[in-house]
Amino acid sequence: MKFFLNNRDTITRYTLITLLCLIIVHLMSYNKLPFSVDYKFPMVSFLVILSFGLILCSSNHLLVNKINVNAFYSEKKQQHFFVDFIFHFVITTIVYTILYIIINQVVFGFDFILVNYFKYLFISLLIILFEYVFRKALLTTKEEVIVVVKDEILIKNGSKLLRPKYEAISCFQSSGGIVTIFLNQFTSEKTTQFTSLKQLDEVLPKTIFFKVNRQFIVNKNAIKTVKNDVNRKLRIEVKPSTIDDKIIELNVSRYLNSEFKAWYSS
Structure with missing residues (x-):
């Protein structure tokens, strides 16, 4: 099935990703909630994490459709799920690493800090996990019963x-x-x-x-x-x-x- 099922589904998916990025940036990056003392909306962190999330989701979609993943697993659903999950994990890690190096070191000239690298990698994988679960649930609800x-x-x-x-x-x-x-x-x-x-x-x-x-x-x-x-x-x-x-x-x-x-x- 096509990843972009229709315009409504696409809007729903990206709305959920945006909301998820808002939650993550407040809980894991900015560490402050609205109405807290000295609270200011973390615009830069939010835009960076949102950009990472959208690019990673799009990269997953494009690469999964370009590569015949079905050739690497059998018809067993357990093996299907495992290989599919590992495939998304590998794609996300590779694309994230490239983006992190380009944005962090080439664009802004910051030093490569291993803790920050793994911190934002975890955030990116969390976004992909939620998006992946949502997409699977969406596809399941749209599947026809074949008689x-x-x-x-x-x-x-x-x-x-x-x-x-x-x-x-x-x-x-x-x-x-x-x-x-x-x-x-x-x-x-x-x-x-x-x-x-x-x-x-x-x-x-x-x-x-x-x-x-x-x-x-x-x-x-x-x-x-x-x-x-x-x-x-x-x-x-x-x-x-x-x-x-x-x-x-x-x-x-x-x-x-x-x-x-x-x-x-x-």
């Missing part, structure tokens, strides 16, 4: 309810937070109620369907050819039964080459 009956899957196409059999499905495509299903007839492409391939990948039979990359899940019976491509990738052709004989060409993620070959030959 699979024998060799069929229930698809909502507008106000219609479709029940295509597995053998009639060519592939699924995810783009812009919308999942599209291609049936054996290329002209019968349909939008679905799903927002990510992950939802489908967890329930579709692994012997028939394979998630070749972040955008496509294909049916083994719809694959016509498999060829070697550049950068150790595989290129496959998915050919629905159509009058105009159109062909869909897809790249298999190079991290999944071995797994795909074993699946396709089985």
Whole structure:
């Protein structure tokens, strides 16, 4: 699912991050609360921490979407959560270190103080943790319950309810937070109620369907050819039964080459 689900969700997320930065800067940096004696709003500290939080959250989003994290863990939810958490932790630490050195030493010319480095790293990780938990909770509330009956899957196409059999499905495509299903007839492409391939990948039979990359899940019976491509990738052709004989060409993620070959030959 796309990180920016819609404008309302984005505004909600960044509002929460701003409020969290306000709380953290008062409790952990300024150490004074409003209405205290000699209280002045810590504008500089607040802007620095807020900037760090927003940049780190955006960096997490961009890098997580660029790197195929799914290739590094199995389908077990516990391992999924652990690797996902470690991945965000590593990204945050790297980006924070770069920002800290640039802002603290290059821009302001301050000395590198190890205590301050770890102090603000902890604050940044705390912001990321809250943002990560919120995003996971938000995605969970938006997930559709996927109903699979024998060799069929229930698809909502507008106000219609479709029940295509597995053998009639060519592939699924995810783009812009919308999942599209291609049936054996290329002209019968349909939008679905799903927002990510992950939802489908967890329930579709692994012997028939394979998630070749972040955008496509294909049916083994719809694959016509498999060829070697550049950068150790595989290129496959998915050919629905159509009058105009159109062909869909897809790249298999190079991290999944071995797994795909074993699946396709089985």
